[in-house]
Amino acid sequence: MLSTDQTIAELLDLCRAKGLKLATAESCTGGMVGAWITDIPGSSNVFERGFITYSNSAKRELIGVxxxxxxxxxxxxxxxxxxxxxxxxAHSEADIAVSVTGIAGPGGSEHKPEGRVCFGLASPVGIVTETVEFGALGRENVRNAAARHAISLLISSAKAF
Known part of the structure; x- marks a missing residue:
């Protein structure tokens, strides 16, 4: 299994080879996906921008939800x-954008339990969404799992270009 750094390096190499730019819109991960990508030297030629839209007002004002x-x-x-x-x-010069919104915990409800995270992936070919139930793993583990999943979605999208 690849480490997170190896996985992100693969993403960056793939995007460089195809001339793709990335953007993120993060809520429950609070910018982790963007931080992980920008931890890798040279990521600036792939990572266009990230939006941390933790509050509903940020979602509305920054990215038009x-x-x-x-x-x-x-x-x-x-x-x-x-x-x-x-x-x-729409608010970037990216070719692919991933979004993350969920219940990292602790807590949740009967209808939206801890560990439920919804993802969106947008590119010129359209938008796909999915929900992953990571379970009540604890806040840090849910956030890490969600960030890893977002990276895997970006890789899949970049490969499809």
Whole structure:
């Protein structure tokens, strides 16, 4: 199994080879995905920008998530993840944008348990979303698992270009 650094280096090499730029829109990971990418020297020729949209107002103001979507579905939903990814792509010069929104814990509810994380992936070919139930692993472990998953989504998207 590759280390996180090796996985991110693979992502960066793949994006460089294809001339792709990346953007992130992060809520529960609080910028971890962008931080992990920029930990690698030379990432500036791939990582275009990151949005840390922890609050609903940041989601609305920075990347255009609609208040109606937030009110109707809640911040932890594929609908919001879709708008976050679309907004990150629209408000950047990136080719691919990933979004992360979830319940890192502790806590959660019957309807939105701890460890539920929704992802969005936007590119010129469209937007896909998914929800992953990481379980009540504890805040740090959920956030790490979510960031790793976001990186794997970026790699899959970059390979498809």
């Amino acid at each position: 609609s208040a109606a979507t937030l009110d109707h579905y809640g911040a932890v939903s594929e609908e919001v993840a879709r708008e976050m990814a679309a907004g990150a792509l």
